Amino acid sequence: KQEVTQIPAALSVPEGENLVLNCSFTDSAIYNLQWFRQDPGKGLTSLLLIQSSQREQTSGRLNASLDKSSGRSTLYIAASQPGDSATYLCASRDSNSGYALNFGKGTSLLVTP
């Protein structure tokens, strides 16, 4: 069964810093990998999706990379802002489990002014 791990569990940085969130998965036979943002008491917002054949995706200040061979993905946030404070979830989608998402526990990010 796919296991998704996110490191660190929590992170606090001053505004303006660049930061990296890490995600690892045990089964490299993934269909795609997705990064989500979750604000307290809110639902999930999809940030970036990387297909298994891709190496990275970019959206504004966000860049996600995927290395299937090592079972790793990273989410890079440039020039962090207080509005980036949220929990970031990584999830793999596997073709052998009905294409449902397997989520990590998330990284709680706090960006201080």
Next chain:
Amino acid sequence: EAGVAQSPRYKIIEKRQSVAFWCNPISGHATLYWYQQILGQGPKLLIQFQNNGVVDDSQLPKDRFSAERLKGVDSTLKIQPAKLEDSAVYLCASSYQQGVVETFGSGTRLTVV
């Protein structure tokens, strides 16, 4: 298009009581998921439907949880009897078909006291 609708938004019940959650997916979406998200953890798949058939319910505690999707549209998730550890946010998501990015509802926050 309208999003995934869930109700109620919040529910507080005593242990051993029963509770039901309702999900109305986006029109035309054949695939429907129920996830359980316990505080501090990532969402965990409980059950996946394709139209009105079950694709995966391997993580559904069948002694107390049940779900149905009559006519392949709306879905209900029921817990009977509830335990303290069932306190969580229950998220419903739907997609046009398996493997396609899903849309999440805002969730139902259940507190069992």
